[in-house]
Amino acid sequence: MENYTPASFPITAWAEDDRPREKLQNMGRHALSDAELIAILLGSGSRNESAVSLAKRILRSVDNNLNQLGKQTLAELMKFKGIGEAKAITIAAATELGRRRQASDIIERPLINSSRDTYLIIAPQLLDHLHEEFWMLLLNKSNKLIGKMQLSIGGTDATIADVKIIFRKAIEGQAASIVVCHNHPSGSLRPSQADIDLTKKIKEAGKIVDVQLMDHVIIGDGGYFSFRDEGLLGE
Numbered sequence: 001m002e003n004y005t006p007a008s009f010p011i012t013a014w015a016e017d018d019r020p021r022e023k024l025q026n027m028g029r030h031a032l033s034d035a036e037l038i039a040i041l042l043g044s045g046s047r048n049e050s051a052v053s054l055a056k057r058i059l060r061s062v063d064n065n066l067n068q069l070g071k072q073t074l075a076e077l078m079k080f081k082g083i084g085e086a087k088a089i090t091i092a093a094a095t096e097l098g099r100r101r102q103a104s105d106i107i108e109r110p111l112i113n114s115s116r117d118t119y120l121i122i123a124p125q126l127l128d129h130l131h132e133e134f135w136m137l138l139l140n141k142s143n144k145l146i147g148k149m150q151l152s153i154g155g156t157d158a159t160i161a162d163v164k165i166i167f168r169k170a171i172e173g174q175a176a177s178i179v180v181c182h183n184h185p186s187g188s189l190r191p192s193q194a195d196i197d198l199t200k201k202i203k204e205a206g207k208i209v210d211v212q213l214m215d216h217v218i219i220g221d222g223g224y225f226s227f228r229d230e231g232l233l234g235e
Helices: 018-028 032-040 051-061 085-103 113-128 165-173 193-209
Strands: 134-141 144-155 177-183 212-220 221-226
Touching: 018 032, 032 051, 032 085, 113 134, 113 144, 113 177, 113 212, 113 221, 134 165, 144 165, 165 177, 165 193, 177 193, 193 212
Parallel strands: 177 212
Antiparallel strands: 134 144, 134 177, 212 221
């Protein structure tokens, strides 16, 4: 039977919550240490050393400084036992992505505080269609847009919107609130009874999962109709 030291104990034998990949999946990427993140890149260590232990050793060689790690050449990384060319390239690519992300401009997310804001964002997707489409905007707690998605495409006078899908997508997108939108190819801005019933259904379902329906906006020729502006969302 092989004898493993704690540092060399294979990751597959660790408690599931301590394995880097499972930890990221269950607790989120922010819960992982630098060494655990690098271990995921490595995928495996060597016969006598786990990927996490190898990652810690690499980090110690650069005084645990990720900026310094990014300056290491492939040859320098490959001096570590367990690091071949493929793993060295993976580390170099990851650190380069981090550098480019830091250099990139932070995109300011649009703020949605009114039906007009919604119209300006969604109109390009919904104007001039001969069929109905149903879309959803995902907002964070500050009412900033964090996502925009098409949920269904229908015929000339109707489209199906599944409430279960709406909130599954909203929860997956970590939305604090949503705005739903659809178009009327006829050009009419008045909601149908089906539109009113669906809005009530979405509103009530949102209360259960703690995702607020901020508005339902209908896009038509030359303008829009807002359920919130017309007082049709209720309390």
